[in-house]
Amino acid sequence: TExxxxxxxxxxxxxxxxxxxxxxxxxxxxxxxxIWAKDKDLQAEGFSSDxxxxxxxxxNCSAKIEQAKTVANLLQSEAQLTKQxxxxxxxxxxxxxxxxDRDSVDTANAFLNHGNYLAYGLAATTLWVLGIPHxxxxxxxxxxxxxxxxxxxxxIKDTLVLPWAFICAKEGATEQEFRQQCLQAFTQHKALDxxxxxxxxxxxxxxPSKETADGDSQ
Numbered sequence: 291t292e293x294x295x296x297x298x299x300x301x302x303x304x305x306x307x308x309x310x311x312x313x314x315x316x317x318x319x320x321x322x323x324x325i326w327a328k329d330k331d332l333q334a335e336g337f338s339s340d341x342x343x344x345x346x347x348x349x350n351c352s353a354k355i356e357q358a359k360t361v362a363n364l365l366q367s368e369a370q371l372t373k374q375x376x377x378x379x380x381x382x383x384x385x386x387x388x389x390x391d392r393d394s395v396d397t398a399n400a401f402l403n404h405g406n407y408l409a410y411g412l413a414a415t416t417l418w419v420l421g422i423p424h425x426x427x428x429x430x431x432x433x434x435x436x437x438x439x440x441x442x443x444x445x446i447k448d449t450l451v452l453p454w455a456f457i458c459a460k461e462g463a464t465e466q467e468f469r470q471q472c473l474q475a476f477t478q479h480k481a482l483d484x485x486x487x488x489x490x491x492x493x494x495x496x497x498p499s500k501e502t503a504d505g506d507s508q
Contacts, residue, residue, distance in 0.1 A: 293490060296495070297492075310492050312356070312364065313488075313491075318449075322348065336383070347375070355367055361428075379453055398455055400465070404469065417442060450479065
């Protein structure tokens with residue numbers, strides 16, 4: 291119950307909810323920098339944290355997150371970064387023309403859909419175990435069902451699902467092979483653990499017991 295209690299301490303305050311959204315978005319960028327700096331398989335395919343194009347995109351996005359005054363600003367910077375990441379992925383895998391379309395039948399789009407749903411599964415599991423209902427989103431709640439699931443899945447989607455969708459499409463992998471690759475990447479880079487850590491940190495930061503403990507220590 292403590293995670294739900296902590297979440298409720300800030301959720302009804304627009305500014306605190308925005309700050310929580312910013313933390314999730316910054317954590318998403320840091321995760322990408324960390325994983326793309328050490329994953330040799332991704333680096334071999336051209337996905338590296340020291341890629342100047344990626345560094346520029348991440349720095350630009352990070353600055354926009356800090357400057358964001360509303361959730362709409364955050365959603366805009368998130369969409370812009372994902373678009374830049376698609377461009378990087380297309381160039382590195384020589385995919386040719388690509389347009390993100392959830393209803394498209396081409397392999398890259400199909401793999402992105404499949405991988406994203408796997409990420410949603412991890413996010414839903416995280417929230418269910420921590421006892422935080424999906425409706426208490428910090429970013430996606432006003433427009434999408436699933437809400438907080440989307441917020442939490444964002445932590446790892448672009449880092450792991452996006453590059454492997456394009457790499458597997460290039461290699462002519464089957465749906466099952468792509469699924470296995472995603473699950474392997476999630477395990478290798480402790481995606482579920484990372485989701486738990488981020489959500490718990492935000493929840494406990496606002497838990498009443500923390501304020502009491504801080505008061506005692508002072």
